[in-house]
Amino acid sequence: MGFKDFMLRKTHEEAFNKLKSLMEKTKNQMNIYKTLIHCVNFSDSIVVFSRDNSLNSLRAIIDSAKNLMVKAMQNEIPIKGAVAYGEISVDVNDGNQIFCGQPIIDAFLFQDLQLYYYGVVFLHSFEDFIIKGNKNMYDDINNEKDIHKKSIIEIETPIKVGIVNHLNLNWFSNFSDDNHQFSKIIGSILVK
Numbered sequence: 001m002g003f004k005d006f007m008l009r010k011t012h013e014e015a016f017n018k019l020k021s022l023m024e025k026t027k028n029q030m031n032i033y034k035t036l037i038h039c040v041n042f043s044d045s046i047v048v049f050s051r052d053n054s055l056n057s058l059r060a061i062i063d064s065a066k067n068l069m070v071k072a073m074q075n076e077i078p079i080k081g082a083v084a085y086g087e088i089s090v091d092v093n094d095g096n097q098i099f100c101g102q103p104i105i106d107a108f109l110f111q112d113l114q115l116y117y118y119g120v121v122f123l124h125s126f127e128d129f130i131i132k133g134n135k136n137m138y139d140d141i142n143n144e145k146d147i148h149k150k151s152i153i154e155i156e157t158p159i160k161v162g163i164v165n166h167l168n169l170n171w172f173s174n175f176s177d178d179n180h181q182f183s184k185i186i187g188s189i190l191v192k
Contacts, residue, residue, distance in 0.1 A: 003072070003079045004044045004112065022068075022075050029067040033060035038090060040099070046079075047104065049090050053129070055137050062141065062151050062169065065120050069171035078118045082107040083169070085126040116158040120169035127167055149173055 007015050023041060030039050037060045038049045048064050050057035061083065072079040088101025106123055115121060122130075130138045144150045150170050157166040 003077055006077050006079075007044045018075055018077055022071055022077060025071045025075070026064075026068055029064055033064060036060040037064060038092070039064070040092075045108070046081075047099070047107075049088060049099075053085070055140060058130075058137060058141055065169050066151070066171045066173075069118075069120060069169070073118070080111050080115050080118050081120040082110040082115065082123055083120060083126050084110075084123045085129040114159045114161075116160065119157075120171060121157055122152065122167040122169070 006018075010018070019041070030037070036051055036054075036057045038051070040047050040049075046068060048061060048068075050061050065081065065083070069079060069081075084103035084107040086101060086103040086106075088103055089098065090100075091098040103125060106125065110121065110123055138152070142150050142152050150173070152167050153170045154165055155168050156163045157168060159166075
């Protein structure tokens with residue numbers, strides 16, 4: 001998930017303090033899933049990796065991304081992101097900081113160069129994995145009847161070349177029925 005535009009509009013100290021606050025507020029959620037996911041923050045990016053492609057890891061990624069989006073918006077940090085699927089290598093042992101894999105590049109490039117709104121899009125690699133290869137997993141994670149409560153929704157998504165249908169993280173469902181709070185937060189971010 002990236003927030004480059006936010007970094008450009010704030011002083012270094014303001015950006016650092018907001019980011020530190022965001023990471024503190026999301027730490028508990030990340031700790032719940034520490035056996036399933038790994039989160040790193042560098043510069044204007046937050047990256048969450050799963051350790052495998054299990055249903056529990058998918059739930060951890062979705063819950064963590066929703067939590068990150070909501071907390072970022074509540075902290076007036078406009079953030080956007082993408083979820084990609086594929087093989088990656090992460091080595092953070094013995095002082096190493098190695099992150100390698102095409103899904104990292106795909107997610108970064110899409111959210112940075114293509115995505116024109118604050119949200120999280122699931123890329124085609126994820127759609128191929130979850131819809132074509134693991135439909136039962138998709139149905140299990142998205143079993144709510146009410147579309148407003150689903151974790152993953154297909155919506156028209158504004159990107160550089162126009163509007164396309166994409167699977168998106170339904171992060172705003174975490175605001176429950178409090179549309180006033182949601183509108184107020186989004187309005188305060190877009191005005192700045």
